[in-house]
Amino acid sequence: MSKFQRFLYITFIFFLLNSGHALCHTKGIRFRSSKGKHSHRQSTMTGTHGSEQQFMQWVKFVGSLNHSVFKTAKNKLFPSYTLTVDKNPAKGDFTTIQDAIDSLPLVNLVRVVIKVHAGVYTEKVNIPPFKSFITIEGSGADETIVQWGDTAQTPGPRGQPLGTYASATFAVNSPYFIAKNITFKNTTPVPPPGAVGKQAVAFRISADTATFLGCKFLGAQDTLYDHLGRHYYKDCYIEGSVDFIFGNGLSLFEGCHVRAIATLIGAVTAQGRGSMLDDTGFSFVNCKVTGSGALYLGRAWGPFSRVIFAYTYMDNIIIPKGWYNWGNPSREMTVFYGQYKCTGPGASFAGRVSWSRELTDEEAKPFLSLSFIDGSEWIKL
Numbered sequence: 001m002s003k004f005q006r007f008l009y010i011t012f013i014f015f016l017l018n019s020g021h022a023l024c025h026t027k028g029i030r031f032r033s034s035k036g037k038h039s040h041r042q043s044t045m046t047g048t049h050g051s052e053q054q055f056m057q058w059v060k061f062v063g064s065l066n067h068s069v070f071k072t073a074k075n076k077l078f079p080s081y082t083l084t085v086d087k088n089p090a091k092g093d094f095t096t097i098q099d100a101i102d103s104l105p106l107v108n109l110v111r112v113v114i115k116v117h118a119g120v121y122t123e124k125v126n127i128p129p130f131k132s133f134i135t136i137e138g139s140g141a142d143e144t145i146v147q148w149g150d151t152a153q154t155p156g157p158r159g160q161p162l163g164t165y166a167s168a169t170f171a172v173n174s175p176y177f178i179a180k181n182i183t184f185k186n187t188t189p190v191p192p193p194g195a196v197g198k199q200a201v202a203f204r205i206s207a208d209t210a211t212f213l214g215c216k217f218l219g220a221q222d223t224l225y226d227h228l229g230r231h232y233y234k235d236c237y238i239e240g241s242v243d244f245i246f247g248n249g250l251s252l253f254e255g256c257h258v259r260a261i262a263t264l265i266g267a268v269t270a271q272g273r274g275s276m277l278d279d280t281g282f283s284f285v286n287c288k289v290t291g292s293g294a295l296y297l298g299r300a301w302g303p304f305s306r307v308i309f310a311y312t313y314m315d316n317i318i319i320p321k322g323w324y325n326w327g328n329p330s331r332e333m334t335v336f337y338g339q340y341k342c343t344g345p346g347a348s349f350a351g352r353v354s355w356s357r358e359l360t361d362e363e364a365k366p367f368l369s370l371s372f373i374d375g376s377e378w379i380k381l
Contacts, residue, residue: 080111080135087119097125097136097146104131108174111135116182118143124150125170129207132174138182141216141237146170147185153197161197164222168204175229176378177210186219190241193264201225205249209378212236219244220261226251226282230373234381239291243270243299245282252373253284260317262293267324270301281306281336283367288313289346299324300331308359308367310340313347320351340364 083100086092094100100114107130118139125146127134138144148169156162170184184203191198202219208229216237217224223240226247233253238245241262245253246269260266268289273280287309289295295317298307323337332355339349340359349358357363370376 080113080133082113082115084115084117085121086117087121092117096123097121098123101125101127101131101134104134106130108132108134111176113137115139116144116146120145120147122147124148124168127172127174127177129173133176134174135178135180136182137178137180140181141183141214144181145183145185147183147187149187150200151188151197152199164199164201164225165204165227167199167222168201168225170202171204171206172210173206175207175209177205177207179210179212179215181214183216183218185216186223188220190220190261190263205229205231211379211381213381222246228280230375230378232370232373232375232379241266241293243267243301246270246272246301248272248274248278248280248302249282250280250373251282252370252375253282253287256284256287258284258287258289258291260289260291260293260295262291262295264293265296265319266293267296267299269298269307271298271305271307272302273304273306274302276304276334278302278304281308281367283307283372284309284312285368286311288315288344289318290315291317293317294319295346296324297322298337300326300328300335303328303331304334304336305331306336308336308338308340308364309342310359310364310368312339312342313344314342316345318346320348322352323356325353325355338363338367340367 083094083103084092085094085097085100087095089095094103097114097116104112109132111133113135115137116139123146146169150162150167152164152167153161154167156166169186186200186202188198188200199222200219202217202223204225204227206227206229210229210231212231212233214235218239220240221242221244223244224238226245226249228247229249231249231251233251233256236256237259238256239259239261241260248271258268260268269282271282289312296319297309298305325331335355338357338359339347366372370379
């Protein structure tokens with residue numbers, strides 16, 4: 001390859017790949033009293049009306065537009081090849097997943113399928129930004145498990161706490177990632193109420209265009225860090241206690257089982273949309289929410305947090321109010337939380353906070369299909 005060809009190659013890579021900055025996520029459940037709440041009601045209702053008008057404008061054009069903050073995605077550029085991982089060195093190319101990833105070139109443009117044979121792989125895995133087009137395929141989510149036990153307060157290489165971002169058992173920083181039939185687990189047990197530094201991520205996705213099929217994500221506080229990018233979760237199982245699906249991704253969860261293991265009060269989501277300009281949010285379609293404890297559907301981590309549940313079964317663990325404003329009443333005017341044709345004893349909209357929505361057909365439509373994440377451009381099932 002000539003020097004000029006190398007230059008064109010590297011230039012192409014930098015245009016192709018996307019990257020993002022890590023967000024700090026240091027938080028715990030802190031519930032404020034309701035004293036003074038009614039004094040905000042009039043301004044809240046006014047703000048909610050304004051927010052509703054803005055949302056309806058968004059509904060009218062979102063279906064016909066691509067999400068312009070992302071580039072058109074191509075899921076495969078070249079034919080794929082396969083590597084195998086097995087705990088027995090005689091049965092695979094590698095004995096750890098990280099070794100298989102490390103064997104790839106610094107800049108990868110070939111769809112590489114890494115088949116991980118049955119077993120429990122106790123390792124911390126990181127896919128760096130330029131190793132794109134990687135598929136991790138297990139032998140079944142109950143058969144292939146990747147696990148580690150870091151928390152936000154675990155000392156890092158320099159003796160400082162890792163923080164939530166770096167606590168992940170499995171971290172992906174490159175686009176066009178696919179995971180199939182595998183479990184990602186953080187072994188940290190459920191922390192006691194009010195514990196500090198116990199955020200323990202099982203999986204972090206910090207890149208665009210990722211697909212998860214038949215996977216399990218197991219943890220307690222902050223299980224799945226849906227950090228940034230467009231993501232599709234199909235027939236997955238996600239388990240945790242507090243904010244166990246969180247981040248600022250634009251993600252569709254379809255046919256997933258969300259199970260709480262909270263001892264007292266927990267929350268499913270903490271979506272981090274921080275601006276009206278952020279084209280992000282979580283949509284749960286044809287899912288089910290079960291488990292233990294008393295559960296909020298979401299907490300407003302970001303002031304413009306956006307989450308909807310549609311055609312979803314909700315067990316009786318859902319707190320009637322449904323949503324929590326993160327102790328900041330001003331967020332009630334800017335978040336978007338909605339339900340659409342949900343079922344089950346926890347799905348009644350009668351007790352929901354006034355700043356959440358029971359969606360009409362028109363309001364719900366943009367959230368219900370792969371078009372929400374521009375899926376037809378990049379999802380190849």
